[in-house]
Amino acid sequence: MNEADVVQPHELTHTECMVVVAVGVLVAGYTLYMTNFGYGAMLCSAIAGVIALCCGLMIRLPFVGALVTLAVFAIGFVLHMQVPLPSVLIVVVAGVLAVKSKPWVGSVCIVAACVMGLMDTNMYLYGVDKPNRISIWLLCMVISIGGGMGLWLHGRQQRIGAAVAESNRRRRIARTLHDQVANDVNDVIMMVEYRLMQSGPDPQLERIRSTSAHALESIRRVIVELEDCEVSADAKPPSRNRDIHNRDIHKESALCRKAREYDNRLHAAGFHGELLIEDETQGGGGSEANSELIDDLMHELFGNMMKYADKEKPYFILVSSTESQIGIGVTNMVRNCELAQSGLGSGMRALRERIHKIGGTLEMGWDGPYWNVQASVPVI
Numbered sequence: 001m002n003e004a005d006v007v008q009p010h011e012l013t014h015t016e017c018m019v020v021v022a023v024g025v026l027v028a029g030y031t032l033y034m035t036n037f038g039y040g041a042m043l044c045s046a047i048a049g050v051i052a053l054c055c056g057l058m059i060r061l062p063f064v065g066a067l068v069t070l071a072v073f074a075i076g077f078v079l080h081m082q083v084p085l086p087s088v089l090i091v092v093v094a095g096v097l098a099v100k101s102k103p104w105v106g107s108v109c110i111v112a113a114c115v116m117g118l119m120d121t122n123m124y125l126y127g128v129d130k131p132n133r134i135s136i137w138l139l140c141m142v143i144s145i146g147g148g149m150g151l152w153l154h155g156r157q158q159r160i161g162a163a164v165a166e167s168n169r170r171r172r173i174a175r176t177l178h179d180q181v182a183n184d185v186n187d188v189i190m191m192v193e194y195r196l197m198q199s200g201p202d203p204q205l206e207r208i209r210s211t212s213a214h215a216l217e218s219i220r221r222v223i224v225e226l227e228d229c230e231v232s233a234d235a236k237p238p239s240r241n242r243d244i245h246n247r248d249i250h251k252e253s254a255l256c257r258k259a260r261e262y263d264n265r266l267h268a269a270g271f272h273g274e275l276l277i278e279d280e281t282q283g284g285g286g287s288e289a290n291s292e293l294i295d296d297l298m299h300e301l302f303g304n305m306m307k308y309a310d311k312e313k314p315y316f317i318l319v320s321s322t323e324s325q326i327g328i329g330v331t332n333m334v335r336n337c338e339l340a341q342s343g344l345g346s347g348m349r350a351l352r353e354r355i356h357k358i359g360g361t362l363e364m365g366w367d368g369p370y371w372n373v374q375a376s377v378p379v380i
Contacts, residue, residue, distance in 0.1 A: 273315030
């Protein structure tokens with residue numbers, strides 16, 4: 001199922017929060033004053049349970065829950081015309097003002113106003129005994145604070161869900177850029193280099209190659225930025241171990257996928273040979289710098305094969321991955337040794353220096369007309 005098909009939960013607006021708290025105040029006041037007319041604790045507890053269900057409905061469907069709860073209050077108002085509405089409205093105003101801070105703060109203020117301002121005085125005057133007063137006090141407090149905390153938790157869950165959805169969207173865009181756009185641009189670069197190798201210097205092809213290389217570098221920077229902004233500051237990030245594990249699985253699969261993609265391009269260009277992948281990891285891949293180094297190494301090796309390898313002779317490529325290192329071996333016959341010797345220089349030397357800095361090795365040399373490369377890059 002696509003992410004777009006998932007219905008996101010409804011997020012409460014500021015107005016909806018005020019409506020919920022205001023209605024909660026009304027039903028709390030209704031329960032309070034109903035007890036003043038001689039109803040027993042059992043009936044009050046049952047009505048408090050109904051109010052609790054209404055509050056739960058308000059948390060899930062604010063406006064529908066508000067209407068249902070108001071209906072309950074209206075029935076009580078019709079049956080008991082003596083309810084002093086001005087006192088209830090005072091509590092409503094207090095709740096509306098308090099909700100501008102946090103819903104749960106408003107709930108605490110509502111409980112304090114109901115209990116301290118009304119319950120202790122009026123219930124004492126109407127002769128309600130102390131045990132029943134305590135029970136009703138606790139019920140009102142649980143309903144009010146529970147409803148307010150439910151609103152707060154609901155809003156927090158909304159923010160986390162929005163952050164996760166945004167992270168998934170960034171990850172999907174980054175994957176599309178990497179697997180489709182970047183690879184297509186890289187294909188253009190390799191085809192242009194192959195045409196330059198066949199036809200010689202061409203200013204127009206050189207401009208195409210330069211522009212494509214610049215575009216590819218920009219795409220890579222965008223991918224890195226997207227991957228670095230996956231989790232919103234309001235959402236709780238995953239644990240370090242799990243994050244590293246997920247990233248490593250992504251890099252491991254990317255390594256194998258990239259090797260096969262390069263191999264397919266060689267076959268599409270008329271080359272023939274064998275690619276062997278030996279994967280002994282359960283999620284290895286290394287750091288961002290390590291992954292970038294592997295990408296650059298594979299791009300250089302396969303690009304050199306496209307430019308200098310003999311299509312009539314088979315090539316052999318070995319890509320191995322263990323928990324501690326990644327190995328890449330390439331053997332191919334070149335068409336023109338002199339041309340290849342002049343071209344297989346600065347790029348490979350720069351890569352060898354980068355690999356040596358992290359404790360790896362890169363060995364390359366000639367065996368007659370065959371060009372051999374053996375690279376071992378530690379997982380960091």
